[in-house]
Amino acid sequence: MVTNDTKKAGKAPAHHSSIEEHFHHPFPVFINRWEEGFDLREHDHAYLEIVYVMSGEGYHYVADEVNKTSKGSLYIIPIGTSHIFRPNGTSNRLLVYNLCIRPDWIGELNAWLSPYCRDTDVLHVLDGTPGTYLFLRDTSLELAPSFEQLHREFTEESWGFETTILAGLLQLLTRISRKLKMQDTTGNQTIHGTRHSELLNILDHINRHIAEPLKVEQLAVQAGISQRHFIRLFRQQTGMGFSEYVQNKRVELACQLLTGTSQPLADIAKQVGYQDPAHFREVFRKIMGMTPRQYRPKTSH
DSSP states (O other), X not given: OOOOOSOOOOOOOOEEEOGGGTOOSSOSEEEEEEEEOSSSOOEEESSEEEEEEEEOEEEEEETTEEEEEETTEEEEEOTTOOEEEEESSTXXXXXXXXXXXXXXXXXXXXXXXXXXXXXXXXXXXXXXXXXXXXEEEOTTOTTHHHHHHHHHHHHHOOTTHHHHHHHHHHHHXXXXXXXXXXXXXXXXXXXXXXXXXXXXXXXXXXXXXXXXOOOHHHHHHHHTSOHHHHHHHHHHHHSSOHHHHHHHHHHHHHHHHHHHOOOOHHHHHHHTTOSOHHHHHHHHHHHHSSOHHHHHHHHOO
């Protein structure tokens, strides 16, 4: 079993997105379409967010994890879970829909549905706690038209758009809930699945020791599984190999230090696990599409 015996490397606090940032009136839903880049900081929300990747490829840093993401990826991000998307380099477009829901309305909706529905389990997908998330891969893009319609109604504000959005949201939540149940039964586990739970301690150990030398052989022994099973399990859950994951986590931490501190680049390189600043710059450029020095002025406060 992997033990967590040291503290995580320091990191800048995530930006907190308040209710007032998007909800300027009582309507409980906010929807936008956003092209992810390199300007936003890691952030969490005072509201629930459903994110659907419409096109492109990149990485999703969420709840102290990093996963490859691509079109058809859907995430339900509870209040208090920090995350950020990054595209694959500066030339790749990563287009997402963000569907945000006021938390007070979720309770009202549940109270309204309960007397009329035999099962309000569809709303349980909205019950996540801080530091968790749900993931669904919509490989056939069946949910894409729903997000497109909801966004169109929200931006055009045609007569009756509020009713259409609320009705469409209930349908969307039902379809997501059904897909998650089907995903569980076919063995492709969600964040709460058994295989993911087996990997959580490994990922947490990596995050806590990200600046230290990390070897697959040692981690597999500590986790009590074979090296072959470790490699297979790791790729199944993260969508990438072990070395790629470690590099992305180190660059993620470097981005936080670049935007949240004034430390010299050489010090940041060492703090995230690179003794050679030149190698650090090479890895950073490969993942972020720019050098650390170029990244810092664009996002510094």
